[in-house]
Amino acid sequence: MVSSRTKVLIVGGGFGGLFCARRLGKVDVDVVLLDRAACHVFQPLLYQCATGTLSIGQISRSLREELARHTNVTTLLGEAIDLDTDARVLTARRPDETTFTLDYDVLVVAVGMRQAYFGNDEFARWAPGMKTLDDALGIRRRLFGAFEMAETLPPGPERDSWLTFAIAGGGPTGVELAGQIREMATRALAHEFHSIEPEDARVLLFDGGSCVLSSFAPSLTDKATLALEQLGVELHMGVHVTDVRQDGVTVTPKNGGPAEDHPARTVLWTAGVEAVPFARRLAEVTGAPADRAGRIAVEPDLSVPGHPEIFVIGDLVGRDQLPGVAENAMQGGLHAAASIRRELAGKPRRPFRYRDLGSAAYISRGHALLQAGPVRLAGFLGWLGWGFIHIAFLTGVENRISTVATWLATIARARRTDRTFILGGTTSPEHPYTWLKTFHPNMLPVAQAPVDQQP
Structure with a gap:
């Protein structure tokens, strides 16, 4: 049987997406959380992982495990690549380059930003x-x-x-x-x-x-x-x-x-930072204004102009000079979830108000x-x-x-216990014996995925 409940699709499992999914847990909606890595990463401590103080397991957690107690939330692995706003269908790509589609009633875009090199x-x-x-x-x-x-x-x-x-x-x-x-x-x-x-x-x-x-x-x-x-x-x-x-x-x-x-x-x-390709595609198909970095101009309630069913939260929000910090994403996720819950109750949405903590x-x-x-x-x-x-x-x-x-x-003690690094093997062409494995996604064809750096 096809469910008649509202379908909420959240793209991105960072702070904004995770907090939104948590708040919608056990609400009378069906939630799908799509993330390209299927894990939540505590980005503010990435540098401690890079310098050997913490392990990747200490600053990350499986989204499936984190949301297991919320039976109305489904976690999927994939990268959003296209959007049909008329049909309300999103296209996602699996790691093997095959694609699949997801339909939605409400879309929450929490894809964050990637590193920018200002044209270089x-x-x-x-x-x-x-x-x-x-x-x-x-x-x-x-x-x-x-x-x-x-x-x-x-x-x-x-x-x-x-x-x-x-x-x-x-x-x-x-x-x-x-x-x-x-x-x-x-x-x-x-x-x-x-x-x-x-x-x-x-x-x-x-x-x-x-x-x-x-x-x-x-x-x-x-x-x-x-x-x-x-x-x-x-x-x-x-x-x-x-x-x-x-x-x-x-x-x-x-x-x-x-x-x-x-x-x-x-x-x-x-x-510097810039919007990921899907965010730019979203601005293109909706006609929403975006700045040079790709941040999208949204309405006071964080919805895309002309598309009240699409929310943009976190670093991608281009209004009121909101900072690109975790707290902004968390509050945006909670706001989007609250807006959905208010509409289910027949109440009007409220404007988003960022509280600088x-x-x-x-x-x-x-x-x-x-x-x-x-x-x-x-x-x-x-x-x-x-x-x-x-x-x-x-x-x-x-x-x-x-x-x-x-x-x-x-x-x-002065020790750093997570200093292990991998250089690859001398006989594997896919894993060469080198530390140079990073490329910006713009330098590669769409069908070729970078080894270490993802948007």
């Missing part, structure tokens, strides 16, 4: 971003592999380039990566090598602004700058990375001046920033606040317990 997608080969578990593991391979490579080389410029790490972007992710790499080099790896001194590793942080963490209060950015400099991070503000190569980067001052080359065999990109950024052990309304915390108190916030929103009780235990062990 070829940079992705040498400068991976960090949006997925694959990205984090790829960066882990490059970070720890760089020290291993340096150990095999004689003193000189080539070894120095392997011990130089360049980061494009001075936002929270860039700052957290920079701090963690220096902390990793000076603590966890300090006494494990014979030919090199890991403490000599250089971390170069490039950003076009005048300071790091520009979204924070000036007093906090000043403290972050001081903490990074004390760690040994070299800050280069007011510059754009204009070229990325296998052996380094070129940066150009914003206000003019000669370009500078910096030898570095490990480059990481955290400088604050921002946090990790610098190093014992030092973080926390900004929530009038509250400004830095140093040890900021670090404690940062820890409580992240544990509170981490999915799964087991993940929370194991993460706290790992953090306590890391505080007590």
